[in-house]
Amino acid sequence: MSRRGTYDLNVNHQLRNLSSITERENEEEFTVTWKRWLVLAIVSLLNMSVAMIWLCFSPVAYKAVSYYGTSLIVINTLSLIFMIVAIPMGFIVMWVMEKYGLRVCILLCGWFGCIGSLLRICSTIEGLSDDERLVFVFIGQIIAALGSPFGLYTPAKLAGYWFPESQRTIANTIAASSNPVGVILVGLISPLFMFEDGYYHMQLMLIVYAAPITVGAILASIFITSDGPQHPPSYGGTVKKTEKIWGGFKEILRNSMFMLLAICLGTGIGLYASFATLLEQVLCPWGYTDQMAGVSASVLTASGIVGAIIISTVVDKTKKFTEALKSVYFLTALGVILLSFTHYIYMGYGIVGEVALIGFFAFTIYPVGAEIAAECTYPIGTGLSTGIIQLSGQLQSVVLILVLSVIGQPMEPEQVIENNSQCHHNSTIDEQTGGDDNTYDMRISVWVCAGLMTFTSLILTIFFRPKYLRMEAEKEHNNAMYMRRKSHIPGLANGYVNGGLDAEDGTDSITSEKDGSISTIPEEYHITPC
Incomplete structure (x- = not known):
């Protein structure tokens, strides 16, 4: 040579x-630790437990009416408390997260939920009057509701602080999906406490629901000792606590791409909440039983979790966040359009397939959107961006549920008989609770959902052009590190x-x-x- x-x-x-x-040198500066999975598991356990506390009475509403000696409206209010409390608490959670950090929020979620769930058990003490039972259960429910947003707002910040760039989306998806997992479990667990002699064991049910949130709070106190690892997993994962929180809030509000994203994600969250709440009312007038509607609601969530994990894994590798968001939004809109023109035609379990299609794509909207929000608002803390998206979703959920419920049209008795309506198949319960005997045609409500989803999808596709500021900052940092080390040769x-x-x-x-x-x-x- x-x-x-x-x-x-x-x-x-x-x-x-x-x-x-x-x-x-990169390995020495940016370190990925096994503890990230433990932190993710604890946060997921807390979010799942909070969801079960939120909805534990819904599958056994009539049993709760009998046990507490009250009305169905009062029992439904126990669930509505969480949505109402979440709106004003959202601003407090954003401030706490940016001022005091991720760890404080996780602990507050766990211990608020633990204390609230234990107070609910006190409502089952023998010798209390019905009014005293309601006082305990309502106070416990409110305290647990105060802690709920602290857990719901953590996924994006947890993913950014603890996980490398290649795993952020999947971590965000797992943490965000744990709440819907709780929704699925509560529908399976609550009915188990109906014994063969017809006695419903309310005390045992509340103890079972108190156990996981208590375990989660204890585990969080022991193992989550900081906001993030000693060495961040990436440049964008450096732990920061914002002192000028409202300055960041104003800056986010001036970010047109983020505000467009927050409105569109809020619409997606609101429509999912509406479907989960009203699906039984949508299907039962057309011959679908309560069991079929329940299966459909569970499949909506279960297929969504599967879809979110699969799609998020792909997005983590490709980094095609915007393309993925627009695609899943469009496909969800198509699914809702299909449902709007077929739900009033009895198809048996075919309706479950349609609902599964909607859920598969719809669930991915939030975790992918939350990652884009973190990108286009960087270096502002993800707690603020996540909080605004959650607030948008809560507000739109309340408005949509109220509006969609109001525009339902009462059906004529002939229509009820002709379509084999299953809404009031148990006349004894209706008489005992003074329920509304009307059956409502919700076709207009579903058409409104389809139109809103399609309109939002078009707006998102045409106007949303975000910049990935966090990824750009990480790239510039890596280039700077390379040039600095290159200068040594x-x-x-x-x-x-x-x-x-x-x-x-x-x-x-x-x-x-x-x-x-x-x-x-x-x-x-x-x-x-x-």
């Missing part, structure tokens, strides 16, 4: 050394790339790619010629 060829190899050797040095710092032996005096040299100048390679970097 010639001397000139040997020096070409010498420069390549230095570049390989530079790459290995950079990798080693003589010659390479000035962009010298072609090496060789000077023909006249035999000295070793490399040629600059910038200006063609020739520089001598220091002797300590020589490689003995072959």
Whole structure:
């Protein structure tokens, strides 16, 4: 081999050394720890437990009416408390998260839920009057509701602080999906406490629901000792606590791309909440039983979790956040349109397939959207962006549920009989509770949902063009680190790339790619010629 060829190899050797040095230093500065999965598991347990506390009475509403000696409206209010409390608490949670950090929010979620669930158990103490029972259960429900937003707002910040760039979306998805998992479980667990003799064991049910939130609160207190790991998993994962919170809030409100995203994600959240709440009322007038409607509601959530995990995994690898969001939004809109024109035609379990299609794509809207929000608002804390999205979703949920309920049309008795309506198949319960005997045609409500989803999808597709500020900052940081380390190797710092032996005096040299100048390679970097 010639001397000139040997020096070409010498420069390549230095570049390989530079790459290995950079990798080693990066590993020292940015570290991914196993503890991230433990933190994710604890937060997921808390969010799942809060969801079960929220809806535990819904599957056994009539049993709760009998046990507490009250009306169905009062029992439904126990669930509505969470949505009402979440709106004003959202601003407090955003302030606490940015001022005091992720750990404080996780602990508040756990212990508020624990204390609230224990107070609910006190409502089952023997000797209390019905009014005293209601006081205990309402106070416990309100306290648990106060802690709920602290958990719901954590997924994006947890993913950013604890997980590397390649795992953020899937971590966000797992944490965000734990709440719907609780919704599924509560529908399966609550009915189990109806014994064969017809006695419903309310105390045992409330103890079972208090157990996981208590365990989660204890685990969080023991194992979550900081907002993030000692060494962040990436440049964008550096833990920051914002002192000028309202300044960041104002800046976010001036970010047109984020505000468009917050409105669109809020619409998606609101429509999901509406479907989960009203699905039974949508299907039962057309011959679908309560059991079929319940299965459909569970499938809506279960298929959504599966879809969110699959799609988020792909998005983590491709980084096509905007494309993925627009695609799943469009496909969800198509699913709702299909349902709007077929739900009043009895199809048996075929309706479950349609609902599963909607859920598969709809669930991905929030976790992917939350990642985009973190990107386009960087370096402002993710607690603020997540909080505004959640507030948008809560407000739109309340408005949509009220509006969609009001525009339902009472059906004529002939229509009820003709369509084999299953809404009032248990006349004894209706008489005992003084329920509304009317059956409502919800077709207009579903058409409104389809139109709103389609309109929002078009707006998102046409106007949403975000910038990935967090990814750009990480790229600039990595480039800066590379150039700094490159400067430690003589010659390479000035962009010298072609090496060789000077023909006249035999000295070793490399040629600059910038200006063609020739520089001598220091002797300590020589490689003995072959």
